[in-house]
Amino acid sequence: RHRVGILGGGQLARMMALAGLPLGLQFKVLDPATDACAGECTPLVNAAFDDAAALQALAGEVDVVTFDFENVPADSARALASKVPVYPAPDALAVAQDRLSEKTLFRELGIPVPAFAAIDSREGLERALDEVGVPCILKTRRLGYDGKGQFRIRSRADADAAWEALGAQAPRVGLILEAFVPFDGEVSVVAVRGRDGEFRAWPLTANWHVDGVLSASLAPAPVPARVQETALGYARLLAEKLGYVGVFALELFRRGDQLLANEMAPRVHNSGHWTIEGAETSQFENHLRAVLGLPLGSTAMRGHACMLNWIGEMPDAAAVLGEAGGHWHDYGKEPRDGRKVGHATFRADSAPALADALESAGASLGRSGQVDPVVAVLRG
């Protein structure tokens, strides 16, 4: 039986374990939090991600190590990789951990990106504002997630407030200024590459964020075939350049038929949760197949799927379970403001049927605001 180590024990590790148990896999998860939610279904080791002794012990107990958390110190990943196969490889992880290195790579590969500039001082911010223009967003280069570590600059008068908010973090995590993109929509490619180089991608997903946090995802994204082909082509270029192994997501802004890359996530991704019920093989199963060198499963989808994130607290399950094609995922986390505690996926054979189910569940849950933008797109 294959043994898989996972650095990070959140809901992604939990869903990997749930997908891996039928394959006969055994898991060991490392996380500093004693209440990490993967611990409900896998053995959990409580240790810091830079605890050399804990990493050494983990390396001795598993056949491969992967990640639920992308911000594990790259040196920890490298130390592990000298003892046991680690996928994605530490070098690929390191590129994706830094917005400057990932955007530089996108540009090198001919993948369009918003204008950006690295910053290391208050004067540097002024130079970057000259270069990038306003409106723009000041972001930490490393360690940001769910829109944290970002400050929106609407006019040059906001520069002091932006520096006040994030300047102190410049030495530790670095800063980058990015042009604000007035997008028509956001899409993501969730793709997988095997140890043998085989590449597969699920259909393009459309995403809606609220306050920088993913709120809803819809697949297939209602975009022309050429837009999907372009997006999948970018993901493939990236995966091949990085020699990537496993699942990753490429987030893109769409303006008409034009795509601009925002960031990549070197792991299974929230915008791919719909694949559990909506695709022949889920992102979690294919990630495990990839890192273990097993044949990849089909990424074909079954009809249409929409995922809704539950942020802060879980709503009542009945409204979702009562819909044909409604599926419930409770991560078993303590409710907390802004925290992803679960999600629901709705699957239907047609776009109108999916819109009906979303409207009905949205009304029962008192969450019409969350489903309305998706329903509007589905009704075209």
Ligand code: ATP
């Ligand atoms: P994630 O949780 O996806 O890792 P993150 O903290 O890394 O999020 P981003 O993906 O950079 O942050 O930004 C979060 C969201 O904020 C984006 O999905 C988008 O809605 C908005 N956003 C970020 N950058 C831009 C931009 N340059 N132009 C317009 N909107 C943006």
Ligand code: MG
């Ligand atoms: Mg991110």
Ligand code: MG
């Ligand atoms: Mg993002």
